[in-house]
Amino acid sequence: MPLDFTAIDFETANSSSASACAVGLTRVRAGVVVATAGWLIQPPAGHDRFFDLNVGIHGIRAEDVVHAKSWSAQLHDIAAFVGSDVLVAHNAGFDMTVLRRACEVTGDVCPPYRYVCSLQVARKTYELPSYRLPSVATAVGFLEFAHHDAAADALACAHIMIDAAARAGVDDVSDLAATLGLRVGQIAVPAPAPAVLSADAVALAV
Template identity: 60%
Template sequence: MPLDFTAIDFETANGSAASACSVGLIKVRNGRVVDRVGWLIQPPFPHDEFNEWNTRIHGLRAQDVVGAAGWVEQLPDLVAFAEGDHLVAHNAGFDMGVIRAACAATALECPEFSYLCSLQVARKTYNLDSYRLPVAAMAAGFEDFAHHDALADAEACAAIVVHAAKRHDVATIHDLSAITGARLGRIGAAVAA
């Protein structure tokens, strides 16, 4: 089984996990980036207010998402792009929490995915002073990206996982999880049951 996964990153409008305002997705097949996509999201009411703090981080404002499709319209595109892959995210609990919360806020069933946290992988792969995404990505040889741009962050996350797999001489997400002790988590209806 090859190193196949979809890296994902969300930016949020405010402190609510349901306030996704942009997403970046990077598809990796056999350890290589083969596709990338990102888009803006209109957060669902009442999670749609843009907090000044969040805007300072990612630069997105309410006017930037005017006319963007909402979570209900975009979730099928996200699921279709991921094609049942393992999802990978840096501090995956946050990004999986966005999926769960946005689905709950819009009365949608949370899609089923397994996921791996590149932050946990980085902690077991590199000896760094910080494991924040830019630092861990630099250790993986991925530098000078627009941190807090969802697509750039997803690509940095993918680079960490690909590099870590090579460093640990493993070929799959399952093997990388096993050798680093980074748990493969699950979200979706099967988890809630």
């Protein structure tokens, strides 16, 4: 199978995992970057306060997202870009939690994406003093990118996976994970709540 996947990165407004304020996406086909995208997001209500700490990291402020789409309005755009791809993210647990939690607080259905963590891949592939995204990106020759710009981070993540797959001699994300002894995760979709029967319905059933 060809090396096809979508790299994704989120930035958040505050310490809430539901507070997505930006997303970056990079599509890879047969080991080649073929499309990139990124946009700002209005964080869900109740999770939309911008903390100074987060603003200091990514530079996005509340006024920057005033005219951006809400989480619910732009979720379709993410899904349209990703399609049925396996997602890849650096420290994927964070980004998959953002997806899941933002959907939970807005009542949206979170797609049950499969995913691989490029941080785990990097730790199994390279001998480096640090496995932060800029350090690994430099090791694979992807230099001078704007760290914590969501689109730039997603592109850097994609280049790490492409390089790691080449070093492992595989051309499929799942094969790369298996070769390195890693698992392909999947976002858990909450089970539907059991139906609550009325007293009359219970009486009819007995």
